[in-house]
Amino acid sequence: xxxxxxxxxxxxxxxxxxxxxxxxxxxxxxxxxxxxxxxxxxxxxxxxxxxxxxxxxxxxxxxxxxxxxxxxxxxxxxxxxxxxxxxxxxxxxxxxxxxxxxxxxxxxxxxxxxxxxxxxxxxxxxxxxxxxxxxxxxxxxxxxxxxxxxxxxxxxxxxxxxxxxxxxxxxxxxxxxxxxxxxxxxxxxxxxxxxxxxxxxxxxxxxxxxxxxxxxxxxxxxxxxxxxxxxxxxxxxxxxxxxxxxxxxxxxxxxxxxxxxxxxxxxxxxxxxxxxxxxxxxxxxxxxxxxxxxxxxxxxxxxxxxx
Amino acid sequence: xxxxxxxxxxxxxxxxxxxxxxxxxxxxxxxxxxxxxxxxxxxxxxxxxxxxxxxxxxxxxxxxxxxxxxxxxxxxxxxxxxxxxxxxxxxxxxxxxxxxxxxxxxxxxxxxxxxxxxxxxxxxxxxxxxxxxxxxxxxxxxxxxxxxxxxxxxxxxxxxxxxxxxxxxxxxxxxxxxxxxxxxxxxxxxxxxxxxxxxxxxxxxxxxxxxxxxxxxxxxxxxxxxxxxxxxxxxxxxxxxxxxxxxxxxxxxxxxxxxxxxxxxxxxxxxxxxxxxxxxxxxxxxxxxxxxxxxxxxxxxxxxxxxxxxxxxxxxxxxxxxxxxxxxxxxxxxxxxxxxxxxxxxxxxxxxxxxxxxxxxxxxxxxxxxxxxxxxxxxxxxxxxxxxxxxxxxxxxxxxxxxxxxxxxxxxxxxxxxxxxxxxxxxxxx
Numbered sequence: 001x002x003x004x005x006x007x008x009x010x011x012x013x014x015x016x017x018x019x020x021x022x023x024x025x026x027x028x029x030x031x032x033x034x035x036x037x038x039x040x041x042x043x044x045x046x047x048x049x050x051x052x053x054x055x056x057x058x059x060x061x062x063x064x065x066x067x068x069x070x071x072x073x074x075x076x077x078x079x080x081x082x083x084x085x086x087x088x089x090x091x092x093x094x095x096x097x098x099x100x101x102x103x104x105x106x107x108x109x110x111x112x113x114x115x116x117x118x119x120x121x122x123x124x125x126x127x128x129x130x131x132x133x134x135x136x137x138x139x140x141x142x143x144x145x146x147x148x149x150x151x152x153x154x155x156x157x158x159x160x161x162x163x164x165x166x167x168x169x170x171x172x173x174x175x176x177x178x179x180x181x182x183x184x185x186x187x188x189x190x191x192x193x194x195x196x197x198x199x200x201x202x203x204x205x206x207x208x209x210x211x212x213x214x215x216x217x218x219x220x221x222x223x224x225x226x227x228x229x230x231x232x233x234x235x236x237x238x239x240x241x242x243x244x245x246x247x248x249x250x251x252x253x254x255x256x257x258x259x260x261x262x263x264x265x266x267x268x269x270x271x272x273x274x275x276x277x278x279x280x281x282x283x284x285x286x287x288x289x290x291x292x293x294x295x296x297x298x299x300x301x302x303x304x305x306x307x
Numbered sequence: 308x309x310x311x312x313x314x315x316x317x318x319x320x321x322x323x324x325x326x327x328x329x330x331x332x333x334x335x336x337x338x339x340x341x342x343x344x345x346x347x348x349x350x351x352x353x354x355x356x357x358x359x360x361x362x363x364x365x366x367x368x369x370x371x372x373x374x375x376x377x378x379x380x381x382x383x384x385x386x387x388x389x390x391x392x393x394x395x396x397x398x399x400x401x402x403x404x405x406x407x408x409x410x411x412x413x414x415x416x417x418x419x420x421x422x423x424x425x426x427x428x429x430x431x432x433x434x435x436x437x438x439x440x441x442x443x444x445x446x447x448x449x450x451x452x453x454x455x456x457x458x459x460x461x462x463x464x465x466x467x468x469x470x471x472x473x474x475x476x477x478x479x480x481x482x483x484x485x486x487x488x489x490x491x492x493x494x495x496x497x498x499x500x501x502x503x504x505x506x507x508x509x510x511x512x513x514x515x516x517x518x519x520x521x522x523x524x525x526x527x528x529x530x531x532x533x534x535x536x537x538x539x540x541x542x543x544x545x546x547x548x549x550x551x552x553x554x555x556x557x558x559x560x561x562x563x564x565x566x567x568x569x570x571x572x573x574x575x576x577x578x579x580x581x582x583x584x585x586x587x588x589x590x591x592x593x594x595x596x597x598x599x600x601x602x603x604x605x606x607x608x609x610x611x612x613x614x615x616x617x618x619x620x621x622x623x624x625x626x627x628x629x630x631x632x633x634x635x636x637x638x639x640x641x642x643x644x645x646x647x648x649x650x651x652x653x654x655x656x657x658x659x660x661x662x663x664x665x666x667x668x669x670x671x672x673x674x675x676x677x678x679x680x681x682x683x684x685x686x687x688x689x690x691x692x693x694x695x696x697x698x699x700x701x702x703x704x705x706x707x708x709x710x711x712x713x714x715x716x717x718x719x720x721x722x723x724x725x726x727x728x729x730x731x732x733x734x735x736x737x
Contacts, residue, residue, distance in 0.1 A: 086621055086624050086625060087624065087625060087626065088624040106626060107626075108626035108627055108628045108629070109509055109510045109511050109580070109627065110509070110511070110580025110626070110627050111580075111626050113579065113580040114580060114582075114624075114626070118624075128510075129510050129511070129628075130510030130511070131509055131510030131511070132510070169510060172508075172510055195506075195507030195508075196502045196503065196506065196507050196513050196515075197502075197503050197504040197507045198504075198507050198508075199504075
């Protein structure tokens with residue numbers, strides 16, 4: 001059985017804790033004057049991005065390069081790749097070139113599982129549909145651990161995830177990893193932006209929780225949802241669910257303010273997070289490299305990561 | 308056409324609408340010539356079927372043969388062979404072909420091709436609206452005159468209540484039946500699977516049970532208003548079954564079918580992200596499975612229908628939102644139904660043969676009692692056969708069975724169509 005990294009649930013608690021420890025190690029590597037290590041020399045990482053995502057793609061690319069892997073990238077909109085060639089054809093063609101791991105991003109849930117059926121290579125899920133984004137979850141959990149100076153036991157930690165939960169792979173995966181580590185998660189959204197059925201606690205009143213919780217995790221609100229009748233309009237959404245000055249002032253001083261990026265300023269973020277000491281947004285970007293290095297190293301690594 | 312076989316089927320239990328008895332059955336010149344014990348064989352072929360059940364051939368109310376238009380998925384020939392292997396002697400061919408079965412020319416092409424193939428009775432349905440576009444009625448009377456009895460826009464529900472009312476009124480006086488694919492489209496936009504806990508977890512757009520139930524309710528009420536019969540296709544939810552039960556108690560002209568996959572597979576199958584489990588209506592919850600099974604067992608649901616929907620690998624090897632819905636069903640229906648329904652053989656066979664034959668309006672030749680003078684359309688079943696579904700061994704041109712590697716009980720040993728052996732020893736003869 002090939003080992004993959006496709007969802008938090010599939011990985012399970014033991015592996016997640018190991019990956020968090022490995023992420024810490026990789027973060028230390030990243031702080032060295034020369035952050036490049038030979039661990040994946042001779043390995044080939046193929047970034048298969050069927051959905052625009054410059055940030056995640058660059059993060060994976062840099063993570064692979066820091067481990068000395070060779071990388072290749074196919075970035076296409078899924079609509080254009082299907083002209084005559086199926087997804088399966090694409091995967092089998094690239095596989096024939098000799099790929100050790102496919103990093104897959106697709107707008108549809110489940111594609112990383114399908115890809116794994118068509119190649120003996122390992123598969124890393126870089127975001128599938130509304131389903132999962134496990135490397136984001138890993139970097140989020142690591143960022144909390146780092147900022148709060150705690151280990152892999154998050155019990156007692158209270159986290160509010162705010163915004164479009166229904167259509168968010170980040171919300172699903174990050175909620176899963178936080179619950180796995182013992183944190184208490186509440187989803188803050190109108191009913192139209194919640195999944196049809198879920199056992200996570202919910203509220204539609206951000207003001208009730210914003211001053212209470214240890215972590216406020218703001219999700220990106222996509223503008224196309226506004227036109228789809230899911231919320232009346234952007235103004236009403238921002239009024240109820242954005243982090244504005246009043247809510248920012250209500251944050252506890254030791255709270256963390258997180259966002260997966262890219263931010264929609266003026267929609268879910270009415271303040272400049274750079275001015276808030278609670279913000280972890282740039283830490284998340286930095287830690288993303290380390291988390292992805294940890295994942296690639298776990299799947300492919302045999303060599304050392306010494307200087 | 309192949310020659311008739313003259314044969315004596317020896318030693319089986321005969322089960323039909325009238326009951327169950329042990330008897331030998333002689334078939335000559337396409338009809339049942341003699342029934343009794345210890346029949347002399349004479350020049351006829353002696354076929355030992357001891358331990359087997361002889362039943363009237365099955366009738367599938369819901370088969371997608373994909374011809375004309377999609378030969379890479381299925382043809383009338385490959386679909387007829389799959390039907391024969393499943394014990395079917397008649398199938399109602401769904402109209403969502405390309406071009407649509409909405410005019411005499413296309414319908415006659417399908418009938419004629421079915422006769423040329425000669426492996427089962429292919430009965431084309433007609434669409435309710437031209438091109439299944441939901442706006443203009445097809446010429447029901449013209450199509451009825453060339454043998455169409457069932458009309459449906461299957462794959463799509465007729466969304467417009469006013470149009471459906473007029474269609475029922477117009478169809479009623481012609482003695483044909485309208486069959487509805489119950490799905491309120493505005494509730495299922497982009498849907499990939501049942502809306503519930505599993506879809507929430509998997510981040511896949513959901514198809515709520517309500518989208519079916521609203522249209523079931525609407526069409527029951529339209530049948531009450533117009534007095535015309537309505538047949539409800541592939542019911543998948545427990546509440547749909549309850550509504551049909553209540554309608555039947557009131558004596559309304561409502562019939563219904565359910566598929567083998569909706570009594571055997573639930574929505575959690577999608578957790579594998581395997582597109583073979585994408586089907587419309589979607590696989591539902593265990594509670595829905597129990598409700599549909601109860602409906603089949605108490606007769607609320609008249610018929611088991613396959614919704615045999617072939618798709619080639621190139622279509623199914625796509626992301627879940629792009630992959631077309633549908634599963635193969637003809638060759639596995641008996642085994643799945645027998646393995647999942649706790650009822651008598653006679654009741655099960657009624658749901659596969661004589662009850663659907665009446666709904667399809669073909670009970671003059673199919674689902675008949677097994678008595679002298681009746682047409683020899685027969686399924687010979689090995690009730691104890693244990694077998695495993697091997698997709699590469701299926702006769703269908705496609706491979707999209709959801710039952711790969713699943714162990715089933717009961718299998719077709721022989722199928723006799725119009726007096727000819729079209730399946731012998733579990734293998735198609737042509």
